[in-house]
Amino acid sequence: MEHGSYADNSNATFSLTDEDHTLANAVRFSLNQDPRVSFCGYSIPHPSDNRVNIRVQTTGAPAREVLKDACQDLMMMCQHVRSTLDVAVADFKLRNPPKEDEDTDMK
Amino acid sequence: MAKKDQRMSETETEEEETEAESMSESESGSEEQKQESKGGGIDFIMSLPDVPRNVPPHVELQRTRVFANIDAPTHTDSIQYSGAFASVGLDNSFRLDQFRNNFRVEVIRFSDDGMDMEFDMIGIDPALANAFRRILIAEVPTMAIEKVFIANNTSLIQDEVLAHRLGLIPISVDPRLFEYAESNAPNERNTIVFKLHVQCAKHSEEEKGQSKKKKDEKKVPPRITVKAKDLKWLPKGSEFYLESEDSNSNSTSKSKTYTSFTCSQDSLPEFSNIKIGFKEPLDDINIARLGPGQEIELEAQAVKGVGKTHAKWSPVATAWYRMLPEVVLLEEIEDEDAETLKEKCPVGVFDIEDIANGRKRSTVARPRACTLCRECIRGGEEWEKRVSLRRVKDHFIFTIESTGALPPEVLFTEAVKILESKCERVISELS
Numbered sequence: 011m012e013h014g015s016y017a018d019n020s021n022a023t024f025s026l027t028d029e030d031h032t033l034a035n036a037v038r039f040s041l042n043q044d045p046r047v048s049f050c051g052y053s054i055p056h057p058s059d060n061r062v063n064i065r066v067q068t069t070g071a072p073a074r075e076v077l078k079d080a081c082q083d084l085m086m087m088c089q090h091v092r093s094t095l096d097v098a099v100a101d102f103k104l105r106n107p108p109k110e111d112e113d114t115d116m117k
Numbered sequence: 118m119a120k121k122d123q124r125m126s127e128t129e130t131e132e133e134e135t136e137a138e139s140m141s142e143s144e145s146g147s148e149e150q151k152q153e154s155k156g157g158g159i160d161f162i163m164s165l166p167d168v169p170r171n172v173p174p175h176v177e178l179q180r181t182r183v184f185a186n187i188d189a190p191t192h193t194d195s196i197q198y199s200g201a202f203a204s205v206g207l208d209n210s211f212r213l214d215q216f217r218n219n220f221r222v223e224v225i226r227f228s229d230d231g232m233d234m235e236f237d238m239i240g241i242d243p244a245l246a247n248a249f250r251r252i253l254i255a256e257v258p259t260m261a262i263e264k265v266f267i268a269n270n271t272s273l274i275q276d277e278v279l280a281h282r283l284g285l286i287p288i289s290v291d292p293r294l295f296e297y298a299e300s301n302a303p304n305e306r307n308t309i310v311f312k313l314h315v316q317c318a319k320h321s322e323e324e325k326g327q328s329k330k331k332k333d334e335k336k337v338p339p340r341i342t343v344k345a346k347d348l349k350w351l352p353k354g355s356e357f358y359l360e361s362e363d364s365n366s367n368s369t370s371k372s373k374t375y376t377s378f379t380c381s382q383d384s385l386p387e388f389s390n391i392k393i394g395f396k397e398p399l400d401d402i403n404i405a406r407l408g409p410g411q412e413i414e415l416e417a418q419a420v421k422g423v424g425k426t427h428a429k430w431s432p433v434a435t436a437w438y439r440m441l442p443e444v445v446l447l448e449e450i451e452d453e454d455a456e457t458l459k460e461k462c463p464v465g466v467f468d469i470e471d472i473a474n475g476r477k478r479s480t481v482a483r484p485r486a487c488t489l490c491r492e493c494i495r496g497g498e499e500w501e502k503r504v505s506l507r508r509v510k511d512h513f514i515f516t517i518e519s520t521g522a523l524p525p526e527v528l529f530t531e532a533v534k535i536l537e538s539k540c541e542r543v544i545s546e547l548s
């Protein structure tokens with residue numbers, strides 16, 4: 011859900027349901043590193059509501075697009091983290107083969 | 118102008134200080150040499166303090182390290198804002214290629230059973246590392262016992278406590294093979310049914326036929342410890358019949374049970390070569406103790422869920438990270454002082470090496486073991502000046518202890534995937 015004005019789409023608050031600090035803090039991190047963002051922050055209005063509000067103010071670009079890009083960046087980072095971990099674990103297992111093989115067939 | 122000059126010279130002196138502080142003294146020395154030798158060239162201009170190629174060293178140090186001082190830590194925040202260094206002409210905005218180049222993972226150890234794992238994540242912001250940790254604890258699904266149908270329980274442990282204990286037993290089964298039950302009826306795709314029927318004999322057999330004399334010799338009465346391995350998987354679903362069906366059992370086909378399985382779970386290809394149950398040593402978890410004549414008969418239904426609903430669904434015993442400690446000796450510590458320093462540290466971070474003429478010198482042998490207890494900088498200001506305790510802000514020592522459903526590296530991968538799907542959800546909702 012987006013709360014913004016029709017005249018000026020560079021400032022908006024996005025209200026995400028069923029999310030918490032996990033996503034909001036990560037998105038804020040990636041928004042902060044976008045040079046188009048002049049302000050961003052998030053709040054959880056009430057701890058028993060499953061909702062976060064993410065505020066985005068930009069220097070001109072539509073806030074909606076900037077937030078989308080931030081999520082996109084986050085996804086790319088996640089993908090890279092995943093592939094890096096897979097390589098590191100495979101490397102480690104190659105160097106230190108497990109003593110018994112019973113655990114490996116779980117995967 | 119004068120003010121600016123003053124500031125500049127200040128920066129310079131600070132720079133020198135931090136350079137002296139840093140371990141790599143040889144490096145800073147060679148930099149100075151370069152500066153002298155290539156006077157006048159582009160390198161010289163670039164090396165001037167007001168033409169930054171990079172963030173000035175003292176800022177770089179504050180950007181990348183937390184300083185654990187005697188009273189409180191300083192420079193604890195991570196600098197995220199893209200324009201944080203705009204005043205010195207530097208761009209702090211995010212670049213994926215830069216992240217890709219800097220990010221590293223190093224696996225440190227696996228436990229023997231492969232269920233504990235420690236690895237280093239280097240070059241990532243705490244916002245992301247913490248998101249992974251939070252997801253691991255609260256949002257990676259597992260299977261856990263949710264409903265318990267108790268037919269008989271004459272043991273000392275009350276029904277509700279027994280049900281709670283059953284819920285907390287970790288089940289060694291891949292949760293990805295199952296669907297969330299939500300409001301659907303329990304079927305072979307979303308539920309695992311276990312049966313528990315244990316009974317403790319009133320008297321052991323030989324005792325019954327024994328003469329009175331022998332009975333008098335105090336015999337230990339029979340006792341049974343009910344363990345997780347006594348829970349038996351029912352691949353065909355519940356064996357308890359619904360009561361209402363029993364009473365008017367006329368034309369309705371077979372009487373219904375508490376689950377509506379259309380086929381046996383072990384006939385499904387996914388489950389063909391796995392045994393759902395409790396892996397060693399987790400099958401040795403105590404559920405209850407039974408005295409003579411006591412009995413428990415029940416059926417338990419395990420469903421898929423996440424840790425934020427109830428901790429029983431958390432796939433990890435715990436998952437945590439700490440930043441890499443960095444212990445730096447600011448000056449040479451020799452002889453008795455070296456001995457004192459070695460004595461001070463309770464985890465043995467420091468060591469002593471012999472230098473010429475029978476003299477001894479402190480070295481930092483195991484900085485990773487440092488707990489930042491700050492014992493080494495206690496005992497007077499001189500110690501604060503000798504040792505600098507820091508943490509590397511973007512180096513996380515991540516530990517995952519799995520409860521057995523999935524190995525830790527798979528759990529982590531799942532956690533990262535969940536964060537991705539959260540982002541995807543936001544993107545699709547915005548477009």
Ligand code: SF4
Pocket residue numbers: 444461462463464465466486487488489490491492493494506
């Ligand atoms: S802070 Fe504590 S653990 Fe770390 S080096 Fe000093 S004495 Fe040792």
